[in-house]
Amino acid sequence: MNRDSEDREVSQLPGSQRKPPSHVSLPDSSWRSRFRSRLRRWYAKHARDLPWRRNRDPYLVWISEIMLQQTQVAAVEPYFLRFRAAFPTIKALAAADEQDVLRHWEGLGYYRRARQLHAAAKVLVDEHRGRFPDDPEAVRALPGIGRYTAGAILSIAFDAREPILEANTIRLFCRLLTYRGQPASSEAQRLLWAMAEAMLPRRRVGTFNQALMELGSQVCTPKAPKCDQCPVATLCEAKRFGLQDAVPALKPKKKFEEVHEVALIVRRRGRVLLLRRPEGGRWAGLWDFPRYEMDHEVEPVLFRRLRDMLRTQTGIDAVPESHQKRLKHGVTRFRITLDCYSARFVASGKPPADAPEWKWVTPGQMAEHPLSTTGRKLAALVR
Numbered sequence: 157m158n159r160d161s162e163d164r165e166v167s168q169l170p171g172s173q174r175k176p177p178s179h180v181s182l183p184d185s186s187w188r189s190r191f192r193s194r195l196r197r198w199y200a201k202h203a204r205d206l207p208w209r210r211n212r213d214p215y216l217v218w219i220s221e222i223m224l225q226q227t228q229v230a231a232v233e234p235y236f237l238r239f240r241a242a243f244p245t246i247k248a249l250a251a252a253d254e255q256d257v258l259r260h261w262e263g264l265g266y267y268r269r270a271r272q273l274h275a276a277a278k279v280l281v282d283e284h285r286g287r288f289p290d291d292p293e294a295v296r297a298l299p300g301i302g303r304y305t306a307g308a309i310l311s312i313a314f315d316a317r318e319p320i321l322e323a324n325t326i327r328l329f330c331r332l333l334t335y336r337g338q339p340a341s342s343e344a345q346r347l348l349w350a351m352a353e354a355m356l357p358r359r360r361v362g363t364f365n366q367a368l369m370e371l372g373s374q375v376c377t378p379k380a381p382k383c384d385q386c387p388v389a390t391l392c393e394a395k396r397f398g399l400q401d402a403v404p405a406l407k408p409k410k411k412f413e414e415v416h417e418v419a420l421i422v423r424r425r426g427r428v429l430l431l432r433r434p435e436g437g438r439w440a441g442l443w444d445f446p447r448y449e450m451d452h453e454v455e456p457v458l459f460r461r462l463r464d465m466l467r468t469q470t471g472i473d474a475v476p477e478s479h480q481k482r483l484k485h486g487v488t489r490f491r492i493t494l495d496c497y498s499a500r501f502v503a504s505g506k507p508p509a510d511a512p513e514w515k516w517v518t519p520g521q522m523a524e525h526p527l528s529t530t531g532r533k534l535a536a537l538v539r
Contacts, residue, residue: 180333180347182354183391191332191388192357192364198387199367202374204229207236209366214288214313215246221308222269222300229373235264247286250277258441258526265529271441272300290314312362319352320365321345324372330404331376334393339404412491418462419447419494419534422474424501427516428538429472430525434512438487443525445496445534446470462497470514471507474499480537483530496534 183191203209206229208220219239223232242260243249249257254274261270276298280286288309289295295306307318321329326339329351337344357364375382381400383389394403422429422445430443448465450458459476467473476499483494507514517525522535 180335182347182351183332187391188355191355191391194387194391195367195371196360196364199363199370203367203370204374207233207240212313212362214290214309216240217309217313218288218301218305219273221305222273223264225269225305226266227264231264235261245286246277246280246288249274250281250286254441255526259524262442262526262532263529267439267442267526269300275299276301288313290316292316292318308365311365315360315362317356317358317361319349319356320368321348321352322369324369324376325352327378327404328368328372328376331381331394331400332388332392334397334399334403336399336403336405338407340407410489412486412489415490415492416450416452417447417492417494418450418458419445419496419530420462420466420474420476420499421445421480421496421534421538422466422472422499422501424516427518428522429470429474429501430515430517430522431470432513439528439531441526442528442531444528444531447494459497462499466499467505468508470511471505472514473502473505475502481534483533485530494530496537 206220208216220232220236223236223239239260243252243257252274254271257270257274258267261267264270279298280288284294290310290313292306292310295301295310296303301309304320304322307320308322310316310318311320326348329335329348330339330344333347333351335344335347339345339348355364355368371386371388375386379401383392383395383400386392386395389395394400420429429446431446433439433442433444435441446466446469448462450461453461462476463474476497478498480496480498483496485492485494519535519539522538527535
């Protein structure tokens with residue numbers, strides 16, 4: 157279809173009123189057919205060459221989909237390549253030590269993903285002989301895999317007719333339909349999943365789903381969408397009514413809570429103290445310097461409290477001495493100011509029964525331990 161006929165198509169669309177209709181319904185089969193045809197042609201020319209797209213190995217598709225959750229493609233690429241090299245198969249990942257898995261994930265954030273990936277690999281070895289299943293129920297039963305991730309893996313790796321719905325396709329579908337409500341609402345989720353399922357072609361489903369995500373990420377962007385480059389612009393209701401910037405509805409602004417934390421670099425004979433973060437908390441399974449949430453205090457009071465807290469937590473007595481660095485960072489809904497102090501080891505008493513795992517390590521050994529992003533910055537002070 158040439159551009160002139162596409163322009164005529166817009167004028168012939170029903171409901172050419174100035175305001176969008178209040179009721180949103182799914183497009184008919186003719187619209188869906190045109191959409192698929194145009195999207196496929198566009199994707200054939202504009203698909204990015206990404207390392208996880210070079211084959212349909214379900215293991216590699218799975219790794220990439222987990223890494224891409226809440227993370228930009230540019231950040232994921234080097235991690236994917238290193239992770240694939242370190243753990244080339246499901247069996248290799250299952251046999252690896254969790255600390256090694258976390259170390260290769262370090263800096264990518266949302267570390268629970270790595271631990272669930274590792275746990276799922278063990279399930280695959282124990283229950284599926286180290287092979288990734290093509291059964292939807294078996295896939296969704298794996299740790300860390302929800303409806304979207306299961307659909308993405310099954311469609312891309314096995315060409316299964318499974319719908320997907322993630323940030324890019326949510327935005328794309330909302331604009332195509334001019335859905336003006338909150339995309340996270342139950343009403344919206346029902347509509348958008350129905351749209352995702354209705355759009356599925358009979359064949360090459362994986363390619364189609366990847367094309368949807370590519371169009372959303374590269375053209376139908378959150379701000380200033382590139383409608384002039386969009387292959388389906390004449391099929392888009394938001395474009396027709398000039399509502400590209402208003403759809404989808406913005407999420408309510410997050411309310412951030414200010415938090416003050418203090419970390420200690422405790423030194424003893426050329427080594428420093430590291431604690432392993434407990435289960436169920438932030439950065440579970442990673443190593444960190446002793447870190448405590450505290451009010452802002454003058455140093456004499458602060459130092460007494462830090463000494464008491466470290467002794468209560470570990471049985472180790474150390475004297476805080478000097479301020480080393482201040483870091484500011486965000487974690488979920490918290491904005492954290494982290495002050496770091498050096499501390500001189502005095503003595504080691506009996507640790508309490510619920511003490512976290514801890515060890516003394518040399519500066520060189522810290523490279524072998526998975527740390528949080530701020531923990532790694534503090535480790536640089538030690539070196």
